[in-house]
Amino acid sequence: MTMVTPASHPKALIAVLAACLVLPLAAALTPATGNASAHSPDVNDIILSINESFIEDSIAAIQAFGPHPTGSEACTRVRDYLTQRLEAWGLEVYLHGWSRRSYQGQNIVATWPGIHAELPPVVVSAHYDSAPGSPGADDDGSGVASVLAAARALREYSFNRTVAFVLFSGEEQGTLGSLSYVHDLYHQGKQVAGVINLDGIGHTETESGGRNVIVYEEPASAWLADAMEEVASDHYQQVRLGLKRLPNTGYSDHNSFLTYGYGALQVEEYEYNHWFHTANDTLDYVNVTYVTHIARLTAGTLARVAHQNWRTPEVTIAVPRHDVLYVFGRELLPLDRGTVLALGPLDMVAEASADTASVTFYLDGEAVAVDEEPPFSWTCRRTLLWDHQMVAEARDAQGNVAVAQVDLGLSLY
Structure with missing residues (x-):
């Protein structure tokens, strides 16, 4: 976890949150074949298979x-250890340099x-460097x-x-x-359904x-947090956790996904x-029972989203694009770190699934x-300079809602 004191939460990096619901994922995340030898999942069995030892x-x-x-060199050894474990379980593993x-x-x-290889995958992540x-041990051995x-x-x-599993x-x-x-x-134009990032999940006072x-x-x-909250409720005896849901102020790898449009x-x-x-970040100060409960909640949520009838978002923001400076609606310069900057009026274009009845556009919380x-x-004919949030809310005839967003400007993290 990138260090932030609880009192001040200073922002340490320049980044831009430009979030829409569909995000790229490497081709390896959408393989052409499934697992015919495995059997249909039971969320409760999956949860109970995760133990403290x-x-x-x-x-x-x-x-x-x-x-x-x-x-x-120690980080390289940790990488090799983790890679070997994942490969031994029969997963497809590659290293992203x-x-x-x-x-x-290298990322694992x-x-x-x-x-169904055509469906965007669901992702769980943590960081293995210290x-x-x-x-x-806690940051981020607990997440790993x-x-x-x-x-x-x-x-x-x-x-x-x-x-x-990244x-x-x-x-x-x-x-x-x-x-x-x-x-x-x-920039490869791939998609994902959603991401759960785990960072520092082991300490209790x-x-x-x-x-x-x-x-x-x-x-x-928010739809993914809904799924997690439902798993926590349905399997409370095995999970024993309540969720404190907060607007994003976390400082970890999830912000990289948000920056480029990941939910x-x-x-x-x-x-x-x-x-x-x-x-002193050692097992002596890690509550293993607590980590186990969070691991169970995470695995149960992944299983539900990956297999059961949980509706994932089906709307994206095609324009504005990330890594672009717009001047009066025209792309002027390439940028980096997912940054979206705009000067003057700007078109916003949302792509939604065929069953979409309407899309409502919001600027800074106003419809x-x-x-x-x-x-x-x-x-948008207003003057856009730095920090603004643009949201597209798609709604189908049954009242199901999906949300995509893009944040304009420079934010310090």
């Missing part, structure tokens, strides 16, 4: 490598192919252990959608690995802290861990137009 052993194994910041600023690294991408000098637990549990079943490096340097990954995905978990969301990912969530421990980024015929569009 697996979580504890996985965190201990990562901690045993010692501090493993990006670029270190990246280079930003003075750093280089493991997939469990779905029955802060310098820290063994990283939970991703491993979900992969081990879900690979026993077949799902309609592909499930991707482990990033470069998070502690400013989410460099995930930013590079999602940049590549976006009080009994109340062990019964709650924070979920940071955006309008584009992404950040899952985080309820109480602040004062041992973050220190030599400004309704379009009932494709192509769904609206021209």
Whole structure:
């Protein structure tokens, strides 16, 4: 987890949140074949298959490598260890190389192919690098252990959608690995259904802290938080968690996805861990039961979204595009980091599924137009400079709603 004190939450990186509901994912995330040998999933069985001993052993194994910041030999050894485990379970694994600023690294991408390759996959992520000098048991050994637990549990079943398990490096340097990954995905024009990012999910101070978990969301990912909340309710005896849902202010790899239009969530421990980024970030200060409950909740949500009749969003924002400076509606200069800047009027175009009855457009929370015929569009004639949020809300004849958003301007993270 990128370090932020609980009192001030200083913003540390320049980034732009430009969020729409459909985001690219590498071709490996949409394989052509499914898993005929696996059987139909039972969410409760998946949840119960995740136990404390697996979580504890996985965190201990990562901690045993010692501090493993990006670029270190220890980080390479952690990468190899995690890759071998995922491959041993029969997942398709590849390494995504990246280079930003003075750093280089590799992200681990493991997939469990779905029955219907044409459906956008669902993703769970964490980061496997640690802060310098820290063994990283909670930040983010807890998240990595939970991703491993979900992969081990879900690979026993077949799902309609592909499930991707992605482990990033470069998070502690400013989410460099995930930013590079999602940049590549976006410019390849791929799609995903949604993302759950786990970062720092192991520390508790009080009994109340062990019964709650924070979920940071955006309008584009509220449907995924709904799915998680329903799993927490339906399987409370196995999960024993309440969700504290908050507007996104989290500082982790989920922001890279949001920047390029992903509907992404950040899952985080309820109480602040004062041992973050220190030599004391060890299992001694990790509540293994708490991590296990969050891992169960995550795996159950993945199973529901990947297979059951949960409606995923079916609207995207085609214009404005990411990594572009617009001047009076025309693309003037290429940008980076998902940035969208605009000077003067700007067209907004939403692409929605065939059953869409109407699209309502919002600017900074205010409904400004309704379009009932494709192509769904609206021209903003106000002067747009820095921080603005544009939202497209698609509605079908049955009243189902999907939301896409794009944030304009520069935001410090």
